[in-house]
Amino acid sequence: MAQQLARQSEPPALVVLIDPPQPGGDGRERLEDPTITAWFVEHLRILGIELGLGREELLRLPPEEVLRLACARAGSATPAARELAAPRLRAGLDLIRSNGRALLRYRPEPYPGPLTIFSAAGRSETALLAAWSALASGGVELHRVAGDHYTMLRPPLVAALANRLRECLLSAMPGQRASYSLPGPPPSGR
Numbered sequence: 001m002a003q004q005l006a007r008q009s010e011p012p013a014l015v016v017l018i019d020p021p022q023p024g025g026d027g028r029e030r031l032e033d034p035t036i037t038a039w040f041v042e043h044l045r046i047l048g049i050e051l052g053l054g055r056e057e058l059l060r061l062p063p064e065e066v067l068r069l070a071c072a073r074a075g076s077a078t079p080a081a082r083e084l085a086a087p088r089l090r091a092g093l094d095l096i097r098s099n100g101r102a103l104l105r106y107r108p109e110p111y112p113g114p115l116t117i118f119s120a121a122g123r124s125e126t127a128l129l130a131a132w133s134a135l136a137s138g139g140v141e142l143h144r145v146a147g148d149h150y151t152m153l154r155p156p157l158v159a160a161l162a163n164r165l166r167e168c169l170l171s172a173m174p175g176q177r178a179s180y181s182l183p184g185p186p187p188s189g190r
Contacts, residue, residue, distance in 0.1 A: 003109060014172040016116045016165065019123075019149050022131045024107040031100045036063045039096045040070075042150050044089075049074050067093050114138035116168050118161060120148045143168075 002015045041058050044051065044066075051058060051069045058066060067089055074085035115136040119128055121144045132140045143164050147157040 002111060002113070006112060011113050014116060014168060015111070015113060016118065016168065017132075018118045018161075019120050019145075019152065020117065020132070021103060022127065023135055029104050031097065031104060033062050034059055036093075036097060036100060037061060037066055039100065040066055040093050043092055043096060044070050046150065046154075047074075047092075063093055063097075108135055111136050112138060114141060116141045116143070118143045118145050118152075118165065120144075120152050121146055122148055141168075 002012050005012055037059055040063055049070055051073055070089050071086045115132055117132060117140060119142060129140055129142055145152045145161050151157055152161055
C-alpha cells in the first residue's frame with residue numbers, strides 16, 4: 001500500500017511494520033515441519049489448548065501429530081466440542097501452512113521513504129536493521145518491544161506497544177505529506 005501511495009505522489013507520513021520477518025531470500029527456502037509445528041503450537045497456546053508436553057518435545061513432532069494431540073485434548077470435554085474441534089484445528093493448521101508459503105514467496109521492493117519497525121526484544125537487532133535498511137532508503141527507526149512475536153500483541157504487553165505506536169503516529173505530524181515518491185504512472189483524476 002505504501003508503494004502504491006508513493007507512486008501516486010502521496011506517500012504516507014508513516015509506514016509501520018510490526019515484528020516483520022527478515023525480508024526475502026533467494027526463493028529456494030522451504031517451509032520445514034519444525035517451523036510449522038512451532039507456529040501451530042503457538043496458535044494452540046493462544047487458543048488455550050495445552051497438550052501436556054514440553055515445548056521442545058512438541059517441536060520434535062510433525063505438525064499432523066500435534067494436530068492429532070490437539071484434537072484429542074480440545075475435544076475431551078463434550079461430544080459437541082469434539083465435533084467442532086477437529087475441523088477448526090485442521091483449518092488453523094492449513095492456514096498456518098498457507099501463510100507460511102506466502103511469506104516465503106513475498107519479496108518486498110525497495111521503498112524510498114523511512115520505515116518504523118516494532119520488533120520483539122528477543123530478535124537480533126543487527127540482522128533486522130541490516131535487512132530492512134537495505135530496502136528503505138529513508139532509513140529505519142527500530143523500537144524494541146517486550147515479549148515475543150505473539151505475546152507483544154496481547155495484554156498486558158500490547159499496551160506498551162500501543163503507547164509507543166501512538167507516539168510515532170503523533171510525531172508523524174498529520175496533515176503534512178512526505179517529500180518522496182516512487183516513479184510510476186501519473187495519478188489518475190479523482
